[in-house]
Amino acid sequence: MNIFLTGATGFLGGKLVRGLAEQGHTLYILARNMNKASELLASIDTNDASIHIVQGDITRENLGLSSEQLEDLTGEVDVFYHMAALVKFDANLHEELHQINFEGTRHALETAKLVQTKRFLYVSTAYTLGTREFGEEMLYPITGPFNNPYEESKCKAEHLVFQYEKHFEVLILRPAIIIGDSETGEADSQFTMYGLMRSLEVFKKKMERKQKGSQVFRLLCEPDSTQNLVPVDYVANVLHEAIVFGEDGAIYNITSSTPPNSIIALTIICERLGIDNITAAPFEDEHRLTGEERSLNDMISVYRNYLTRNIQFINKNTAAMLKQAGKQVLKMDDDMLKRIVRGYEKSVK
Known part of the structure; x- marks a missing residue:
């Protein structure tokens, strides 16, 4: 399968890319920072996979890709993951968050349309619910109210994604608070x-x-x-299974039932x-x-x-998808949290 990814050099993206590479998919990784992309590539066993680094930027039209690059990709992309985002909650970053999280999503969608993508998976956040106390697997009003401009930018981007349903299948995947690996505690995050x-x-x-x-x-x-904490490996696994078992037009809360x-x-x-x-x-x-x-x-x-x-999150869609894949939803407990917290030193190196 041919898969295009933004945000692949990030914390979650790196974990997802490694899993996809192990299955032998052909990957096209958009990267603004080529050094980070090279480091990611060096950490992956590429014996069974074909990985192409594509230099670009989600803040630019067509993601900064040339007409030749777009032509080469046209008709070749089965799945398009859009994960790139700015994860900051500061009120004074409203414009920057809008440009990266909303306009960046628009650029990704337009590029996906140009290359005739078959399926578009948007990685959002469970906190597009704003100040509500009950999280459903549905679109929330763009009027909020929201706790910060990050939540607002992601909610507006979700609505934008569904405007492209006539061009390709769309799915929205909403992780809660992403933390380290559930087994090793290893993390690569400062947020x-x-x-x-x-x-x-x-x-x-x-x-x-x-x-x-x-x-x-x-x-x-x-x-x-x-605290609705979700290990990065669990989130990556849900994103991975969505390729095959995700339903067109569905929203998936990637949350813990036992926070x-x-x-x-x-x-x-x-x-x-x-x-x-x-x-x-x-x-x-x-x-x-x-x-x-x-x-x-x-x-x-x-x-x-x-x-x-x-907050009480509903994750029925995610549970049903994982059941189809023969897997179970997350069961967070104190021992798992302790393992992950022990990996803190790895996250700040």
Whole structure:
């Protein structure tokens, strides 16, 4: 099968590419950074696969491909994965997020149409639901409301994808919070859980320098909130199975049915980092925080909306697809989370 991929040099993309290569598919990998593409290629056993690196950029029309390249690809692409995205939650990045996540998706769709792709798989996020507390496998209104411009840009891109149904089959795959490998803990990410861990580590060192390592600090977190964490290998597996078993026009929530409680997850993280002076406190305590506690909570403010909620995600479509493939949905437990957290050092090298 001939497969074109954007975002293949990223955390999730690299895992997916390795699996596809092992099955002997012909891969066309769009890469802006050729050094990263070369590193990815060097890490893959290509004995049974044919891998072509195509230099380009999702922010450019036709992904920056020449007319000759487009002609060579026309009629040759069975599956088009669009994974490339900017994963940042800062409000001041609204325009940049729109350009990469929305306009970049438009460029990918137009290119897929030009080369007569048969099937387009868009990797979105489970958090296009915005401020809702119930996540369904359906399109959400583009009016939100959203917690940040990242969620908004991805939701608008989902609506755009479905405007191309007359040109090729479309599927939307929505991972929750992607973390390391479920068995090895290995990761290659500086975002989401790893960004939180890095901030906690920085705060710890700052307090040690001030000789306040024994003082207890409060981190705001609702006691009943949960963290919908999904290992990268599980997400890559779902994306892989969608080639054969995914249904045209379907949306798949790649989420955990047993997400860990936020305080339990925080406890596991702090134990791994050797932090014993940070404790969770409900948001009703916010007005009583000390200056240093405010500094701690400001450091992780972009994660605030993910520490207050217990979102219930429906993943019936994903479960049905995996059943067809003879596989099961994710069952996250504390032992798996501990294995993944132990891989933190690998993610920050």
